[in-house]
Amino acid sequence: MIRPKSPFRRVAAIAAGALIGLAGVGTMAAPASAHHPEPSGTYCFAADGQATVTWKVGNSEDITAKITSVKSTVPSDFTSGDLKLDATLPAKGTGFLTATQTYRFAERQPKIELTVEARWERPNRIITEHRTVEATRAGTCAAEPTPTPSSPTPTPTPTTPASPTPTPTTASPSPSQSPSESPSPTPTATPVPAEPVGTVESTCDELIFTIENPADGKTVKITLTPNKGEVKTLTVEPGKTGSVSFDAVKGLTVTPAAEGLDDTEPIAWEQPAECDKGEGGGLPLTGSNTTTIAGGAVLLLAVGAGLFLIARRRRLRFTA
DSSP: OOOOOOOHHHHHHHHHHHOOOOOOOOHHOOOOOOOOOOEEEEEEOTTSEEEEEEEEEEEEESSEHHHHEEEEEEOOOOOOOEEEEEETEEOTTOOOOEEEEEEEOSOOOOEEEEEEEEEEETEEEEEEEEEEEEEEEEEEOOOOOOOOOOOOOOOOOOOOOHHOOOOOOOOOOOOOOOOOOOOOOOOOOOOOOOOOOEEEEEEEEEEEEEEEEOTTOEEEEEEEEESSSSEEEEEOTTEEEEEEEEETTTTTTOOOOOOOOOOOOEEEEEOOOSSSSSSSOOOOSSSOHHHHHHHHHHHHHHHHHHHHHHHSOOOOOOOO
């Protein structure tokens, strides 16, 4: 007996093949995550001008990172907390690094900012990125109670015996009161342009510099001078992102230079753990691998086509 072919088998086979292919391509083409520290801060002022700033730094990734640089615009050291150079930044969701600073402002409030740079090491790439954050006002600090001076106890005046000729007494002038201190002016924050974000990434065959310029920033122009190869210039306008790369070779260092850039130390290419040994070489393992994606997609589509052909075959079943 010949059983009629179900009309749904062909549709099911086509759908299964397409889903397998799309799932494989989506998995292999997933972009790399954007590694960055997540700093935040608050501050308050007491009536006497004493300021207290509290910082907190989180992690955007599910692996720990190493703090490679910490800079604050507050003119004092950290008085408490575990945020410091070479500290381990806990993985996302497992904790934060904190720090506290106290200082007394003079004429006007300085810009209260914190810049934190961290380093992540994954098997196929090494990422270094920094973030700058401006502290936000959190009200007025609780002022310590100031003791009120008590009035002096009057000293009894001795009685002077009467004399035939009264001597006129001259009243002593009362001591003048010291002028009261004028209250300290309330500091006001001056808005400043947002700072760009820089990322340095070492892959198996490149050293990549990326600048993300916020929309309310200023045009950034940075000159990158390698110890091997040609000098490159990267210009990034507000609201845009730009990057340049250098071929990775053993001993490669690149020195950045730009207006307003404080850190101009050479940056060295570092070979990730899973790269081939030697002077660079090998295919980059960062992000999407086009060849692998294409090959996987072809293979999965072939499987889908095979399922489709199987579904089209007419099967003969004989029964006694």
